[in-house]
Amino acid sequence: MNLLIEAASRSLEKAYNPYSGLSVGCALKTSSGKIYDGVNIENSVFGLTMCAERVAVFKAVSEGNVDIEQIALVASTGKPVYPCGACRQVLFEFNPNTKIHLSNGKTLVLMEILPFAFSRDALS
Numbered sequence: 001m002n003l004l005i006e007a008a009s010r011s012l013e014k015a016y017n018p019y020s021g022l023s024v025g026c027a028l029k030t031s032s033g034k035i036y037d038g039v040n041i042e043n044s045v046f047g048l049t050m051c052a053e054r055v056a057v058f059k060a061v062s063e064g065n066v067d068i069e070q071i072a073l074v075a076s077t078g079k080p081v082y083p084c085g086a087c088r089q090v091l092f093e094f095n096p097n098t099k100i101h102l103s104n105g106k107t108l109v110l111m112e113i114l115p116f117a118f119s120r121d122a123l124s
């Protein structure tokens with residue numbers, strides 16, 4: 001867990017945040033032990049901004065690693081940040097039991113913070 005928090009912290013400097021000034025860093029670990037990081041990437045069309053968590057997830061999945069087990073999330077404020085609703089849903093797709101490590105040492109389980117999630121079961 002500390003290793004993941006450290007990886008997320010290291011990524012903070014790469015955040016692209018000219019509008020909010022907030023840097024968010026995420027690091028995730030797959031069941032095979034691979035680690036991917038991601039940062040928030042803002043855009044002058046504010047709605048196109050992408051969160052750190054989804055950048056990390058898309059990096060992992062685009063390399064064929066869908067077996068996400070845990071993520072760590074940090075922010076430049078030093079305060080713990082929680083994944084936004086959109087990122088919770090994207091993470092849920094791959095593993096409802098994903099562990100979410102926060103910078104205050106607490107660990108959450110995704111399905112506990114996204115009850116009644118929309119899932120693939122609803123499609124058939």
Ligand code: THU
Pocket residue numbers: 017020022024039040041042049050051052053082083084087
């Ligand atoms: N942000 C994330 O990267 N992850 C979240 O879960 C919530 C918010 C970023 C997006 C934006 O660049 C900045 O934080 C302020 O919303």
